[in-house]
Amino acid sequence: MSGGLGRIGVVTFPGSLxxxxxxxxxxxxxxxxxxxxHRDRELHGVDAVVLPGGFxxxxxxxxxxxxxxxxxxxxxxxxxxxxxxxxxxxxxxxVLCESHLLPxxxxxxxxxxxxCRDQRLRIENAExxxxxxxxxxxxxxxxxxxIDGGYVADERTLDALEAEGRVVARYLDWNxxxxxxxxxxxxxxxxNVVGLMPHAEHAVDALTGPTTDGLGVFxxxxxxxxxxx
Amino acid sequence: xNERSEHTPMPSLDTVKHAEQTPDTELPWxxxxxxxxxxxxxxxxxxxxxxxxxxxMYSVMWSEHCSYKSSKIHLKQxxxxxxxxxxxxVGIGEQAGVVDIGQGYAVTFKVESHNHPSYVxxxxxxxxxxxxxxxxxxxxxxxxxxxxxxLRFGAxxxxxxxxxxxxVVAGIGGYGNCLGLPNIGGEVVFDPCYQxxxxxxxxxxxxxxxxxxxxxxxxxxxxxxxxxxARTGGDGIGGASLLASExxxxxxxxxxxxxxxxxGDPFQEKLLIExxxxxxxxxxxxxxxxxxxxxxxxxxxxxxxxxxxxxxxELDSVPLRDSSLSPEEILMSESQxxxxxxxxxxxxxxxxxxxxxxxxxxxxxxEVTDGDRLTVHWRGEQIVDVPPRTVAHDGPVLDRxxxxxxxxxxxxxxxxxxLSRPGTGEELRAAVLALVGSPNQASKSxxxxxxxxxxxxxxxxxxxxxxxxxxxDEETGLGVALATDxxxxxxxxxxxxxxxxxxxxxYRNVATSGATPLAVTDCLNFGSPEDPAAMWQFAEACxxxxxxxxxxxxxxxxxxxxxxxxxxxxxxxxxxxVGVLGxxxxxxxxxxxxxxxxxQLLYLLGDTREELGGxxxxxxxxxxxxxxxxxxxxxxxxxxxxxxxxxxxxxMIDAAHDVSDGGLVQAVVESCLRGRNGAxxxxxxxxxxxxxxxxxxxxxxxxxxxxxxxxxxxxxxxARGLPAARIGVVDGQEVELQGQFSLPLDELRETYxxxxxxxxx
Numbered sequence: 001m002s003g004g005l006g007r008i009g010v011v012t013f014p015g016s017l018x019x020x021x022x023x024x025x026x027x028x029x030x031x032x033x034x035x036x037x038h039r040d041r042e043l044h045g046v047d048a049v050v051l052p053g054g055f056x057x058x059x060x061x062x063x064x065x066x067x068x069x070x071x072x073x074x075x076x077x078x079x080x081x082x083x084x085x086x087x088x089x090x091x092x093x094x095v096l097c098e099s100h101l102l103p104x105x106x107x108x109x110x111x112x113x114x115x116c117r118d119q120r121l122r123i124e125n126a127e128x129x130x131x132x133x134x135x136x137x138x139x140x141x142x143x144x145x146x147i148d149g150g151y152v153a154d155e156r157t158l159d160a161l162e163a164e165g166r167v168v169a170r171y172l173d174w175n176x177x178x179x180x181x182x183x184x185x186x187x188x189x190x191x192n193v194v195g196l197m198p199h200a201e202h203a204v205d206a207l208t209g210p211t212t213d214g215l216g217v218f219x220x221x222x223x224x225x226x227x228x229x
Numbered sequence: 230x231n232e233r234s235e236h237t238p239m240p241s242l243d244t245v246k247h248a249e250q251t252p253d254t255e256l257p258w259x260x261x262x263x264x265x266x267x268x269x270x271x272x273x274x275x276x277x278x279x280x281x282x283x284x285x286m287y288s289v290m291w292s293e294h295c296s297y298k299s300s301k302i303h304l305k306q307x308x309x310x311x312x313x314x315x316x317x318x319v320g321i322g323e324q325a326g327v328v329d330i331g332q333g334y335a336v337t338f339k340v341e342s343h344n345h346p347s348y349v350x351x352x353x354x355x356x357x358x359x360x361x362x363x364x365x366x367x368x369x370x371x372x373x374x375x376x377x378x379x380l381r382f383g384a385x386x387x388x389x390x391x392x393x394x395x396x397v398v399a400g401i402g403g404y405g406n407c408l409g410l411p412n413i414g415g416e417v418v419f420d421p422c423y424q425x426x427x428x429x430x431x432x433x434x435x436x437x438x439x440x441x442x443x444x445x446x447x448x449x450x451x452x453x454x455x456x457x458x459a460r461t462g463g464d465g466i467g468g469a470s471l472l473a474s475e476x477x478x479x480x481x482x483x484x485x486x487x488x489x490x491x492x493g494d495p496f497q498e499k500l501l502i503e504x505x506x507x508x509x510x511x512x513x514x515x516x517x518x519x520x521x522x523x524x525x526x527x528x529x530x531x532x533x534x535x536x537x538x539x540x541x542x543e544l545d546s547v548p549l550r551d552s553s554l555s556p557e558e559i560l561m562s563e564s565q566x567x568x569x570x571x572x573x574x575x576x577x578x579x580x581x582x583x584x585x586x587x588x589x590x591x592x593x594x595x596e597v598t599d600g601d602r603l604t605v606h607w608r609g610e611q612i613v614d615v616p617p618r619t620v621a622h623d624g625p626v627l628d629r630x631x632x633x634x635x636x637x638x639x640x641x642x643x644x645x646x647x648l649s650r651p652g653t654g655e656e657l658r659a660a661v662l663a664l665v666g667s668p669n670q671a672s673k674s675x676x677x678x679x680x681x682x683x684x685x686x687x688x689x690x691x692x693x694x695x696x697x698x699x700x701x702d703e704e705t706g707l708g709v710a711l712a713t714d715x716x717x718x719x720x721x722x723x724x725x726x727x728x729x730x731x732x733x734x735x736y737r738n739v740a741t742s743g744a745t746p747l748a749v750t751d752c753l754n755f756g757s758p759e760d761p762a763a764m765w766q767f768a769e770a771c772x773x774x775x776x777x778x779x780x781x782x783x784x785x786x787x788x789x790x791x792x793x794x795x796x797x798x799x800x801x802x803x804x805x806x807v808g809v810l811g812x813x814x815x816x817x818x819x820x821x822x823x824x825x826x827x828x829q830l831l832y833l834l835g836d837t838r839e840e841l842g843g844x845x846x847x848x849x850x851x852x853x854x855x856x857x858x859x860x861x862x863x864x865x866x867x868x869x870x871x872x873x874x875x876x877x878x879x880x881m882i883d884a885a886h887d888v889s890d891g892g893l894v895q896a897v898v899e900s901c902l903r904g905r906n907g908a909x910x911x912x913x914x915x916x917x918x919x920x921x922x923x924x925x926x927x928x929x930x931x932x933x934x935x936x937x938x939x940x941x942x943x944x945x946x947x948a949r950g951l952p953a954a955r956i957g958v959v960d961g962q963e964v965e966l967q968g969q970f971s972l973p974l975d976e977l978r979e980t981y982x983x984x985x986x987x988x989x990x
Contacts, residue, residue: 014496014499017499055495117678145681208687209683
């Protein structure tokens with residue numbers, strides 16, 4: 001990394017909403033947040049990338065389906081394939097699935113409503129670039145807010161995700177969107193790319209979030225960057 | 230969307246010249262909603278018959294919705310009686326008022342109705358209501374930071390409520406969530422009077438620096454007028470004149486007016502917000518106006534009359550979704566997500582560049598001219614030549630007859646004192662459960678969980694808290710709080726008092742959270758102004774609200790009037806909805822409603838009298854509405870507010886909840902459930918337990934005081950003359966009224982939470 005603070009970029013697509021919040025969370029974790037624009041081809045030297053929540057391109061066609069073709073995504077894909085930490089939150093998770101960096105897809109919530117609530121989760125894999133500051137089995141509470149948050153994949157893929165320990169987090173108490181096997185987040189085979197439906201960036205300050213449990217996602221990435229520099 | 234039939238014949242062009250040459254041509258003024266004297270007045274202003282396009286403009290701008298013709302003379306009081314306030318930077322009259330909150334920040338906020346469209350098409354009606362109020366706020370130069378939605382529906386168990394409510398809620402969520410604005414409060418009320426006429430009000434609040442206030446004005450000869458945002462289509466044509474007035478049945482065999490409801494595109498609006506704010510930041514804009522009701526007719530006439538007066542518009546330049554639209558239709562279209570900016574010529578290129586960055590269509594459609602005429606041109610011909618002020622501001626003003634209805638005395642004489650009441654502990658227990666599980670008092674989380682309350686990361690409090698609170702400055706902790714309230718039952722019993730009670734409650738809610746109330750916005754939902762009884766209710770409510778604002782020192786900065794809220798002869802309850810804005814210097818000092826700490830002492834602030842008229846208890850237990858509403862005591866509200874703000878600032882209380890509909894017991898149950906702690910209550914001497922639990926006396930709040938602060942807190946109340954009665958302690962997992970009953974929290978929670986989902990799922 002480029003010395004000093006870890007630099008984490010946050011991409012703004014047309015219709016991104018939680019981009020400011022992701023940048024604030026990165027700063028709260030002690031990193032430097034860099035705003036990235038979807039039309040740029042450059043990553044401006046960042047060490048990691050967050051694809052934030054929102055409704056990129058109004059969720060038209062399919063969630064994430066248009067954003068995936070943004071010019072910046074080529075660089076994100078290249079980075080992700082060479083080990084750069086990439087996190088997709090909510091709509092960002094949808095973009096990662098559309099980009100085939102992660103398997104499966106996110107579909108309309110089974111109850112057909114938007115849902116915004118404080119959600120208890122269990123961290124299943126504490127070894128990805130974005131979860132090393134947690135322990136496996138740790139229970140945390142962060143907000144979930146989505147209308148297309150139901151994680152689906154075919155049984156073979158789901159079995160493989162389980163067998164390879166690639167389920168990063170699971171919903172506890174109540175499955176808010178009908179996700180298969182209560183999956184709230186998954187990772188790729190190398191653990192540097194993570195998709196998370198719940199909004200960790202909204203649980204970094206007890207004044208404005210239910211807890212500070214989400215901060216660990218961002219401190220994990222910064223620690224990963226230090227470790228690899 | 231809303232493509233017209235391709236067989237619609239193009240009307241031949243009615244130019245200004247043609248109108249002069251054919252003075253006797255009959256125009257469909259009555260079909261466009263104009264009355265005969267209004268049409269005569271238009272002819273008098275122009276000195277000839279209007280062209281078709283001019284008639285279109287006048288008809289929408291002189292509609293009740295745009296011209297406030299029935300309400301104007303009553304609304305004047307909000308100006309003439311306005312209290313002196315240093316806080317007001319822009320007063321009533323602009324699209325939304327602007328309030329100084331200190332540290333160089335200003336806040337603008339406004340509530341509006343979208344009642345009629347939401348009944349016709351719940352999803353789009355409610356969605357475009359959010360879109361419209363958000364554009365109003367941007368047009369003042371502010372970044373929108375939150376929305377609130379006061380909603381009223383028919384009976385909770387009526388089949389049509391199951392059609393209207395989920396659509397409205399999904400529309401508000403679908404639009405607001407996609408814009409990235411947290412939804413932090415509002416209300417949901419059920420009453421059979423709203424069955425054929427739900428009330429869908431939307432409030433938006435925005436923030437700016439003092440120097441960034443923008444007004445709707447087109448000044449500077451040669452400046453360019455740019456239309457940007459969505460293309461113009463055939464949706465919502467005549468919406469303002471058709472929907473927001475009279476009736477929308479198609480019982481007379483005429484085609485349904487469904488297409489008059491506009492269709493929203495929140496993604497487009499999100500882009501519109503971002504590119505407008507970027508243009509503001511670079512100081513490119515001289516004047517700005519959103520396109521809402523009456524579309525281009527409204528925007529061009531208001532911009533021109535707000536500025537030096539002259540404007541020339543080339544209608545051919547307007548980007549269209551449907552190339553077959555006639556010029557009249559283009560002028561009247563209410564296609565959503567459009568705005569108009571006025572720019573100096575050398576700023577136009579940069580403005581268009583910003584629009585291109587956000588992929589927003591932007592087109593120069595005209596320019597500011599010297600003189601005082603608004604002219605519109607189409608295919609090289611002049612089709613409009615009017616003094617813009619006559620369109621925008623000189624609409625008809627009616628002094629409609631009003632009279633106290635004959636039934637008012639009988640209604641007020643129907644005193645709830647005669648109703649049978651619970652006496653034993655067992656009966657009181659059952660009455661509490663019935664209240665807590667009633668649709669109006671039960672948890673609304675089925676609804677509010679469909680709204681994003683977290684986005685933007687500055688939400689400090691959101692529903693079901695007393696007020697929604699947003700942090701404005703991350704460094705200093707400066708924030709604002711907002712609450713909306715209205716009680717149609719109270720206002721039906723006495724509209725003057727009812728309006729004051731709506732203000733009292735919203736004021737109290739803001740203070741309960743620890744913020745100092747500063748200013749007011751109102752949405753006045755009433756029946757037909759042509760009915761003297763409804764007009765009397767309206768006049769009384771305006772008078773009551775203006776009088777109360779004067780006493781509380783909170784000026785009305787803007788708002789909205791919605792009339793004709795009735796199906797056939799049956800009007801809704803008179804429903805003034807009042808939004809109060811407050812400021813808090815440091816949001817970390819906020820007071821939440823949850824009883825979070827066992828052992829803390831519960832104090833009831835204020836006086837409890839037997840006041841059950843219009844109460845939740847009389848509705849739930851007896852289905853009764855009669856008597857007089859609770860008495861208003863504005864000086865007490867102000868004192869209570871000051872105590873609550875001081876206690877919050879100095880850390881004397883840990884929780885507070887206002888006592889309003891449902892009485893003390895409803896407040897205690899809500900705070901217990903939210904804090905996951907029970908409470909042991911004792912009835913103070915001299916009060917009947919039933920009155921203690923269910924009375925709706927005003928000027929009251931229940932607070933949780935840490936034992937270490939008890940003396941300091943009670944000394945302060947004593948010194949200021951505010952009654953404070955110790956009524957119990959936060960303890961255990963039950964709500965217990967000593968010697969009467971106890972209710973486990975689990976049972977209360979189950980009762981509180983199951984009602985609304987059971988009705989709607």
